[in-house]
Structures are given as structure tokens and as C-alpha cells.
Amino acid sequence: MSQSTNSTAGEPVIRLKDVHKTYFTGELDVKAVQGVTIDIHKGEFVALMGASGSGKSTMMNILGCLDRVTKGDYLLDGIDVSELDRDELADIRNEKIGFVFQGFNLLARTSALENVELPMLYSRHKTYDDREEKATKALELVGLGNRLDHTPNRLSGGQQQRVAIARALVNDPALILADEPTGNLDSKTSIEIMGVFQKLNEQGITIVMVTHELDIAQYTKRNIVMRDGRVVTDKLVTNRLMAEEELQKLKVASEAIQMIPS
Amino acid sequence: MRFFAAFRIAFRALLRNKMRAVLTMLGVIFGVGADITTVSLGDGARVMVQQQIATMGENVMLIFAGDFRRGGVSFGSGSSSALTMEDVEAIRREVQGVRNVSPEVSTSRQIIAGGMNTSTSITGASPEYFAIRSWTLKDGAFFTDQDVTTAAKVAVIGATASKNLFEGGDAVGQVVRVSMGGSSGGGSIPFTIIGELNAKGASAGSFRDYDDCLIIPYTTAMKRLLNTTSLRGINLQTETMEVMPMVGTQLTNLLRQTHRISGGRPDDFTIRSQDELATAMSSTQETMQYLLGGVAIVSLLVGGIGIMNIMLVSVTERTREIGIRMALGARPRDVLLQFLIEAVTLSCTGGVLGIGLGMLASKILTQVKNWPTLTSPEAIMYSFAFSVIVGIFFGFYPARKAAQLDPIDALRYE
Numbered sequence: 001m002s003q004s005t006n007s008t009a010g011e012p013v014i015r016l017k018d019v020h021k022t023y024f025t026g027e028l029d030v031k032a033v034q035g036v037t038i039d040i041h042k043g044e045f046v047a048l049m050g051a052s053g054s055g056k057s058t059m060m061n062i063l064g065c066l067d068r069v070t071k072g073d074y075l076l077d078g079i080d081v082s083e084l085d086r087d088e089l090a091d092i093r094n095e096k097i098g099f100v101f102q103g104f105n106l107l108a109r110t111s112a113l114e115n116v117e118l119p120m121l122y123s124r125h126k127t128y129d130d131r132e133e134k135a136t137k138a139l140e141l142v143g144l145g146n147r148l149d150h151t152p153n154r155l156s157g158g159q160q161q162r163v164a165i166a167r168a169l170v171n172d173p174a175l176i177l178a179d180e181p182t183g184n185l186d187s188k189t190s191i192e193i194m195g196v197f198q199k200l201n202e203q204g205i206t207i208v209m210v211t212h213e214l215d216i217a218q219y220t221k222r223n224i225v226m227r228d229g230r231v232v233t234d235k236l237v238t239n240r241l242m243a244e245e246e247l248q249k250l251k252v253a254s255e256a257i258q259m260i261p262s
Numbered sequence: 263m264r265f266f267a268a269f270r271i272a273f274r275a276l277l278r279n280k281m282r283a284v285l286t287m288l289g290v291i292f293g294v295g296a297d298i299t300t301v302s303l304g305d306g307a308r309v310m311v312q313q314q315i316a317t318m319g320e321n322v323m324l325i326f327a328g329d330f331r332r333g334g335v336s337f338g339s340g341s342s343s344a345l346t347m348e349d350v351e352a353i354r355r356e357v358q359g360v361r362n363v364s365p366e367v368s369t370s371r372q373i374i375a376g377g378m379n380t381s382t383s384i385t386g387a388s389p390e391y392f393a394i395r396s397w398t399l400k401d402g403a404f405f406t407d408q409d410v411t412t413a414a415k416v417a418v419i420g421a422t423a424s425k426n427l428f429e430g431g432d433a434v435g436q437v438v439r440v441s442m443g444g445s446s447g448g449g450s451i452p453f454t455i456i457g458e459l460n461a462k463g464a465s466a467g468s469f470r471d472y473d474d475c476l477i478i479p480y481t482t483a484m485k486r487l488l489n490t491t492s493l494r495g496i497n498l499q500t501e502t503m504e505v506m507p508m509v510g511t512q513l514t515n516l517l518r519q520t521h522r523i524s525g526g527r528p529d530d531f532t533i534r535s536q537d538e539l540a541t542a543m544s545s546t547q548e549t550m551q552y553l554l555g556g557v558a559i560v561s562l563l564v565g566g567i568g569i570m571n572i573m574l575v576s577v578t579e580r581t582r583e584i585g586i587r588m589a590l591g592a593r594p595r596d597v598l599l600q601f602l603i604e605a606v607t608l609s610c611t612g613g614v615l616g617i618g619l620g621m622l623a624s625k626i627l628t629q630v631k632n633w634p635t636l637t638s639p640e641a642i643m644y645s646f647a648f649s650v651i652v653g654i655f656f657g658f659y660p661a662r663k664a665a666q667l668d669p670i671d672a673l674r675y676e
Binding site for chain 1: 267270271274278582583585586587588589590591592593594595596669670673
């Protein structure tokens with residue numbers, strides 16, 4: 001996966017400088033984000049954490065170029081996105097960001113392959129003559145090479161999330177943005193999905209993940225904790241969990257349970 | 263390329279819900295179908311009238327007994343007895359610019375020859391009638407002034423009547439018996455066929471078959487068959503088309519004078535030129551066609567509203583899908599285009615199916631009801647264009663609604 005040209009060695013993929021977001025809802029102005037400054041560099045794997053109401057969803061929307069900042073600067077891959085209009089934001093989302101959602105958000109009654117092809121259909125600056133080939137490769141990368149023509153209702157939750165991840169990375173984005181990607185999955189499947197992310201991250205892909213689950217955050221490299229719209233903790237993960245090892249442990253444990261005579 | 267992609271996206275979305283797509287299309291299908299059918303019927307009738315008027319003859323004027331201008335356009339039987347042979351003689355003597363004049367009486371009778379019999383229309387006329395109505399001979403001869411004077415029992419037979427009686431055999435020289443009709447207490451009169459007419463043949467699906475006729479001297483018809491002194495009408499041929507109005511004025515003046523109609527009272531006769539007949543007949547049809555066309559347009563509009571309704575439902579239902587597409591980089595324009603194309607695809611497909619349905623209905627009407635129809639390429643083109651416009655018009659509002667959604671809200675929509 002080749003990275004976009006704009007990120008030179010020292011320049012971060014994400015640079016937030018004193019970012020504010022205020023919702024003007026008539027009587028009461030809701031200050032969802034109040035002065036956040038973060039740099040995230042290429043190859044990082046970050047968990048953005050916080051309780052509900054901490055501002056992490058707003059941060060997610062801002063990072064995903066779905067929403068604009070009220071005050072401050074947001075540079076994505078070297079581009080100042082705070083000044084862009086709706087169309088330009090759409091193009092940025094298409095080219096720079098791959099989304100993974102909690103609810104998978106695949107198009108129903110549409111094959112895995114077609115779902116993964118979707119971002120390429122909206123690409124404005126690049127034309128893809130090899131859409132199908134690229135989509136197939138992305139699906140192979142997440143271990144679904146044999147499920148290309150399956151529609152979402154014939155896939156398990158974990159498989160659907162893998163399709164979503166394939167869709168997120170098919171455009172070679174600068175950043176994969178995952179919003180509670182394991183929120184709808186059981187613990188074993190969650191670990192598997194974290195394994196997919198870890199594998200992609202090892203290949204140099206930058207990942208930012210919003211989660212409120214502490215143990216899931218342990219699979220990332222860096223945890224940023226928010227409260228009341230501010231960053232309260234920003235630390236590298238010590239004792240990082242590796243998905244492969246954890247799955248192995250689970251396997252041993254379940255075998256052990258089976259060996260207990262009933 | 264992007265437009266093509268938008269088409270693909272829209273088409274896939276429609277295929278995902280085939281049943282709904284088909285039901286939505288129904289309105290347009292029936293609207294366009296009705297449109298094509300009515301236009302085909304109208305065009306068919308118009309062409310047929312033109313052909314009929316043309317086969318009538320050249321520069322023909324007709325005088326009927328009674329004033330028909332009051333009741334709009336009805337020219338049936340000469341019910342009043344206002345026209346007589348004296349009028350014909352007066353016209354011959356006094357009106358300028360007339361080439362031929364012939365009285366006309368007519369009836370419908372059973373005619374018999376050998377073992378065959380058929381019911382046909384019998385016209386009594388003078389020899390000039392053949393020239394006025396552009397009849398030509400296939401065999402034999404027309405009757406003459408001599409036959410008129412002697413009220414000879416001779417007849418010229420039309421192609422259809424001849425076929426019905428003689429099944430393709432020689433008609434000339436044969437004898438046909440014309441039944442006297444119920445009022446005369448039965449019985450029949452023998453007529454010798456002296457001529458057979460060439461078919462006019464332009465009566466496919468027409469109101470009447472002009473070739474199904476027997477033409478005899480008017481004297482014979484009036485004295486021997488009908489026992490009357492009044493005429494159904496007078497046929498005239500003017501020298502040129504240009505003199506027709508002038509001839510018309512002369513005729514009116516003359517007939518009012520001979521019928522002793524004073525200043526303010528209405529005519530007791532009606533004069534129609536060929537042109538007027540054509541106009542009168544097609545104007546009736548035009549009115550009918552406008553009416554039916556109006557109905558078709560209303561049903562097409564209802565079809566359009568159906569599309570709008572379903573597209574609005576579809577936008578609400580697919581809010582999340584719209585959110586996903588926007589998150590993945592669809593611009594508002596892309597979403598607008600997608601939904602617009604979906605609407606237009608619905609209306610166009612409906613339009614094409616409707617055109618097929620309309621053509622089929624026209625064919626069936628022609629075959630079963632013997633109504634003339636003509637489906638012109640223009641009618642097809644207009645119908646198709648109209649269904650495209652319906653799609654764009656009624657699809658725009660839902661599409662714009664979809665395009666204006668906020669991606670964050672749309673993604674969160676349950």
C-alpha cells in the first residue's frame with residue numbers, strides 16, 4: 001500500500017492545532033471540543049478514548065472531514081481542511097480517509113466485491129480501470145478472498161467488518177478511521193478484527209480508532225483519552241496486546257474447558 | 263465516465279428492488295400506453311378521412327336537403343323533401359362554373375343473382391355522377407342519358423357488390439334482382455348489369471365500403487324503386503377549385519329563390535364543398551383526440567406523482583446508504599444524480615413499455631374493432647420525451663432532498 005505523496009518524512013498525517021467545536025443549539029451552546037492539539041504521524045495506531053459526552057465522537061467527525069472545526073486548524077496529510085467546502089470535503093474523504101464504522105455500514109443486497117468497489121466509483125482525480133482487481137486484492141488482504149460475491153446478509157459480523165476494512169483501504173488512503181469497530185462484535189471476533197488492524201498497521205498504514213473499551217485500546221500503540229472536550233491523557237501503550245497471541249491463549253483455554261470431564 | 267458510473271449505481275439500486283420498480287412504473291406504462299393508443303387512433307382516423315375525401319372525386323360539392331349547419335356536423339339522410347329535379351335543372355341552366363351536375367337518390371336493398379344475395383347500397387344518379395365521383399370502368403359501359411329518359415332497368419355494379427354476388431366471375435350481362443322492400447309488399451325488379459366499376463379500395467377500416475354499391479339511373483330509382491319525387495342530394499363538380507366559393511354563393515342565391523325563402527328565414531338546404539367536409543370530419547376527430555390526449559396526460563402526471571412518492575420513500579429508507587456514500591466520497595451532486603437517474607430510469611423504462619403496450623392496443627383495436635390506427639414515429643418520440651421529462655420533473659425534488667442530507671445525521675439514521 002503506497003502512501004500519499006503529501007506526507008513527507010517529518011510531516012504528520014494529522015495535525016490538530018487548538019481545535020474547538022461548538023454546536024449552536026439555540027439557548028445553549030454546546031462546547032463539544034475545547035482546544036485539542038494533537039499530531040499523529042505516519043504508521044501510528046492510535047486509540048481515541050473517552051466516556052460518552054467526552055467529545056470523542058465529535059473528534060471522530062472532525063478527523064473524518066464529516067464536520068468542520070469552529071476554531072483552530074486541522075491539517076490532514078498536509079492539507080488544511082478547515083477551509084474546504086462540501087464538495088472538496090467529499091473528495092478529501094474519498095482520497096485520504098478510509099472509514100470503518102461500528103455498524104459495518106455495508107450496502108445491503110450488494111456483493112462484498114461491489115461494496116469494496118464503491119469508493120473507487122466516487123473517485124474524482126484518479127480513474128480506476130482495474131476496480132475489480134483492486135477490490136479483490138483488498139478482500140484477500142482481510143482474509144475474504146473466497147467470499148467475493150457474498151451479500152452482507154450471508155456474512156457474519158466479523159466478516160462484514162472485514163469487508164468494511166477492505167473498503168476502507170482500497171483507495172490507498174492516508175488514514176484509516178475506525179469508529180467503535182468492535183462495538184457490535186463478540187470478544188473473540190473483536191480480537192480477530194484487531195488482528196487485521198495490527199497486520200495492516202505493520203504494513204505502514206496509519207490507523208485512528210475511537211473506542212471506549214480499555215482492553216481493545218491495548219491492541220493499539222498510543223492511547224488518547226478525552227474528557228469534557230479536552231485531552232486528559234496521551235500516552236504510548238505499554239504491555240501492548242498482540243491479537244495473534246491472545247487468540248492462541250483463547251484457543252488453549254477453550255480446549256482446556258473441553259477437557260474437563262462433565 | 264462519472265456519468266456512466268452514476269448510471270451503474272442507479273441501475274444497481276433499482277435492480278435491488280425489482281417489484282417496487284415495476285409497480286412504480288405502472289403509472290407511466292399506462293399513461294404512455296393510453297397516449298400512444300389515442301394518438302394512433304386519431305392519426306389513423308385522420309388519414310382515413312383524407313383518403314375517403316380524396317376518393318370522393320375532384321372539386322366536388324354536395325347539396326343536401328335540410329339545414330344541417332344548426333346541428334353542427336351531421337350529414338346523414340336528406341330527410342326533408344326540399345330538393346327536386348327542378349333544382350337540378352335550374353342549376354344546369356343558371357349557375358356558372360359548374361362542369362357536371364347529378365341528382366342523387368339512395369337506398370339500401372337486398373339484391374339477388376343466381377343463388378347468391380347480398381345487401382348493398384343503391385344509388386340513383388345521372389351519367390355525370392361517374393365523372394363527378396371519379397368512377398372508372400373495369401368492364402362494360404356506364405348508363406346513358408337515353409337510359410335515364412326511358413328509366414331503363416340497367417345498373418353499374420361496384421367491385422365489392424360484384425364480388426359478393428358473382429365471386430369474381432363476369433358481372434356484365436348478368437341480371438340481378440333488386441328486392442322491392444317491405445313497404446311494397448315484397449317482389450323484386452330485374453336489372454341488367456351493363457358495367458362493372460374499378461375498386462376505389464381506399465376504405466380499409468372505413469365507415470363504409472364505397473365499392474359495395476349498385477348505381478342505376480335516377481329515374482329508374484325514383485319511379486320504380488322508391489316512388490318519390492324528392493332527391494337525397496345533388497352532386498356537383500366545379501370547373502376548378504378556385505371557383506368553388508363563387509359557385510357556392512350562386513347556388514345559395516338560386517336555391518333560396520326557387521324555394522321561395524324570404525330574407526330572414528334559414529336555408530332549407532346545405533351546401534358543402536369537399537374541403538368543408540374534410541375539415542368538419544377531422545375537427546370532430548380532433549376534439550375527440552384532444553379529450554383523450556388530455557386523459558392520457560393526466561394519467562401520465564399521476565404516474566409521475568407515483569414516481570415522486572416512491573422516490574421520497576426511497577430517500578428516507580436509504581438515508582443510511584446516502585450517509586455511507588457521502589462518507590466514502592460522494593459529492594451532493596453525485597447523490598442528486600443517482601436519485602435523478604433512478605427516477606428517469608423508472609419513467610423511461612415505463613415509457614418504453616408503455617409505447618409497446620400502446621402499439622399492441624392499437625393493433626388489437628384495428629384487428630378486433632376494425633378501427634383504423636396509425637402509430638407514427640413522432641408520436642413515439644413525443645411519448646418517450648414526455649416520460650423522460652416526467653422522470654426529471656418528479657424525480658428532482660426527492661433527489662435534491664437526498665443530496666442535501668448531512669452525512670453525519672444520515673450515518674446515524676436508524
